Amino acid sequence: MTKQRAAVLEVVSRKGCHYSAEEIFEEAKKILPEISRATVYNNLHALERDRVIRRITAEDSSDRYDSSYVPHGHLYCTVCGDIKDFDIPNFHSSLSEIADTEIDSYELKVRYICKKCK
Ligand SMILES: [Zn+2]
Ligand SMILES: [Zn+2]
Structure with a gap:
């Protein structure tokens, strides 16, 4: 490298x-x-x-x-554009259950207005 x-x-x-x-x-x-x-x-x-x-x-x-390739969700502030990671316990395995097979990855973005921008 x-x-x-x-x-x-x-x-x-x-x-x-x-x-x-x-x-x-x-x-x-x-x-x-x-x-x-x-x-x-x-x-x-x-x-x-x-x-x-x-x-x-x-x-x-x-x-x-x-930098993280491990699937996780993002909380996205629509005012300042700040992005925070979040993880819902068992979300990945629940998805696999719904799909009835292993899930490769997912993208989950939640829009909100952060505390600072409120
Ligand atoms: Zn904000
Ligand atoms: Zn992230």
């Missing part, structure tokens, strides 16, 4: 963070000041293609990146 890719991955992997590509670029610059925007974007695409990170599409703001 190149040091550029490692820096991008380090930023995306921060616990509880769902950065946009632009935010990842800003944070990666703090680790590698010479890193370019194109390099960050190329590495994000490569990491997504290799299923190391996941891209979350947010229709009214820029896409975010998530």
Whole structure:
């Protein structure tokens, strides 16, 4: 892995963070000041293609990146765009039961207005 890719991955992997590509670029610059925007974007695409990170599409703001490939839900604030992870116990197994077979993955986005924005 190149040091550029490692820096991008380090930023995306921060616990509880769902950065946009632009935010990842800003944070990666703090680790590698010479890193370019194109390099960050190329590495994000490569990491997504290799299923190391996941891209979350947010229709009214820029896409975010998530380091966790384990299926989980997202609470999405429609005002500030903040994204929080959540996990419902037994949700995955309940889905498998309904489908009557093993579920590969799911995407669950809940829209709300966070406490800060209320
Ligand atoms: Zn908010
Ligand atoms: Zn997440």
